[in-house]
Amino acid sequence: MTVQLTSGAVWMEVEKNTFGVLGMVTPHGESRTVGIVYVVDDRKLYIGAQTTAWKTRHIARNPHVSLTIPIAKRVPLMPWIKVPAATITFSGIASILRQEEVGPELLRKLYRHEVGREGWCAIEVTPQDDFITYGVGTTLLQMRFPEKARGRVAVGAA
Numbered sequence: 001m002t003v004q005l006t007s008g009a010v011w012m013e014v015e016k017n018t019f020g021v022l023g024m025v026t027p028h029g030e031s032r033t034v035g036i037v038y039v040v041d042d043r044k045l046y047i048g049a050q051t052t053a054w055k056t057r058h059i060a061r062n063p064h065v066s067l068t069i070p071i072a073k074r075v076p077l078m079p080w081i082k083v084p085a086a087t088i089t090f091s092g093i094a095s096i097l098r099q100e101e102v103g104p105e106l107l108r109k110l111y112r113h114e115v116g117r118e119g120w121c122a123i124e125v126t127p128q129d130d131f132i133t134y135g136v137g138t139t140l141l142q143m144r145f146p147e148k149a150r151g152r153v154a155v156g157a158a
Contacts, residue, residue: 006153007156009136010088014069017069018038021036021068022055022065032054044127047123047125051096065092069089073086086136090132094124097122099120099121129154130154132151132152133153137151
């Protein structure tokens with residue numbers, strides 16, 4: 001039995017975090033991943049990037065991406081005990097937005113400063129289909145049992 005989650009609960013976890021691993025495909029069909037920092041706005045994720053970065057070039061050619069968000073887990077009062085991270089994974093469609101296509105508030109969240117924004121853009125990721133989770137909405141003990149720790153919920157479900 002998988003954990004029963006709501007889309008809203010998963011979105012809350014996505015919004016509480018800022019780091020993820022973005023997966024994409026090169027023009028030669030090779031898979032690539034990159035660690036990214038993101039912000040959430042209106043149920044879309046935004047990533048700041050240089051317009052010449054390889055992730056920007058790959059996404060411009062193939063907008064199908066995946067994103068995995070690791071969520072650190074710890075045993076209270078015993079931080080030396082190693083616990084695997086919980087995860088939220090989903091596929092999405094990405095698009096490259098010029099700075100003028102992004103609102104000023106979102107730009108401030110993405111870049112936090114005015115200096116050096118030249119040559120930068122935003123990658124917008126719209127999640128598709130389902131969130132696939134592990135360890136989200138479960139206890140640390142339940143994470144030991146895959147059938148109790150796995151979850152799946154539609155991205156847009158209530």
